[in-house]
Structures are given as structure tokens and as C-alpha cells.
Amino acid sequence: MINNYDKLTIVNIFMKQNKELKAWETEKKYIPIMIKKYCHHNHHTKRNELCSECQKLTEYALFRLSVCPFKKNKKFCSCCKIHCYQPPYKEQIRNVMKYSGPRMIFTHPIFAFKHVFQMISYKRKLKKTSHDR
Numbered sequence: 001m002i003n004n005y006d007k008l009t010i011v012n013i014f015m016k017q018n019k020e021l022k023a024w025e026t027e028k029k030y031i032p033i034m035i036k037k038y039c040h041h042n043h044h045t046k047r048n049e050l051c052s053e054c055q056k057l058t059e060y061a062l063f064r065l066s067v068c069p070f071k072k073n074k075k076f077c078s079c080c081k082i083h084c085y086q087p088p089y090k091e092q093i094r095n096v097m098k099y100s101g102p103r104m105i106f107t108h109p110i111f112a113f114k115h116v117f118q119m120i121s122y123k124r125k126l127k128k129t130s131h132d133r
């Protein structure tokens with residue numbers, strides 16, 4: 001029998017081995033949460049349920065993540081130089097982020113602040129490189 005403590009240890013070991021993939025795992029975990037939040041409030045689906053459109057979007061987002069060439073030490077997708085989403089998914093995910101992003105501060109503050117800080121440093125970097133040109 002494996003008790004909860006052992007389970008935690010196993011998870012920790014696993015997490016350590018996959019430190020390079022940690023940000024990628026985080027995004028994989030939170031994107032469906034954000035889409036659910038968006039769907040619930042904008043398409044009036046039940047909590048933790050998805051309309052067919054958002055279901056497709058979730059599958060698409062997870063698929064894009066699974067084939068992401070920057071999995072290792074990944075930054076958030078919004079900081080990526082590629083923006084690999086195809087229309088109309090690009091537009092949809094943008095709406096999801098616009099809606100759910102600020103609301104994540106209340107339900108998942110650590111994740112939300114990480115995101116905010118990463119965006120700030122990313123934008124600063126962009127500014128800097130455009131000055132260098």
C-alpha cells in the first residue's frame with residue numbers, strides 16, 4: 001500500500017527530474033482551467049463543463065503544447081516568439097486569456113503573478129532589443 005506521503009515523495013522526485021519541463025507542465029495544467037472559467041461565464045455552461053467549441057479549443061491548445069519546440073525551460077505561450085496558434089483558435093485563446101487572465105489572481109494567485117512578472121520582463125526585453133537595432 002502506498003500512503004499519501006509516499007505518493008507525494010514520488011511526485012516530488014518526478015517533478016525534480018522534469019524541472020526543465022516544469023513551466024510546460026504548469027501551462028498544460030492551467031490552460032484547461034482558464035478555458036473552463038471563460039466558458040462557464042461566457043457560454044453559460046455548467047462549472048467544469050465545456051461547450052463543444054471550447055472543448056475543441058482545449059484539445060487544440062493541448063495539442064499545440066505537446067508539439068511545442070520550446071518545451072524545455074519554457075516561458076508562457078504569450079511570451080513566445082512563434083505564437084503557433086492558427087486562426088480562429090488564436091482569436092479564441094486571446095479572448096480566453098483576456099477574460100480569465102485577470103481572474104486567475106483570485107483563484108490561482110501564484111500562477112497569475114508569475115505570469116504577470118514574466119510578461120513584464122518579456123516586454124522590457126522586447127523594448128531593449130528594438131532599441132539595439
Ligand SMILES: [Zn+2]
Nearest residue numbers: 039043051054
Ligand atoms: Zn464555451
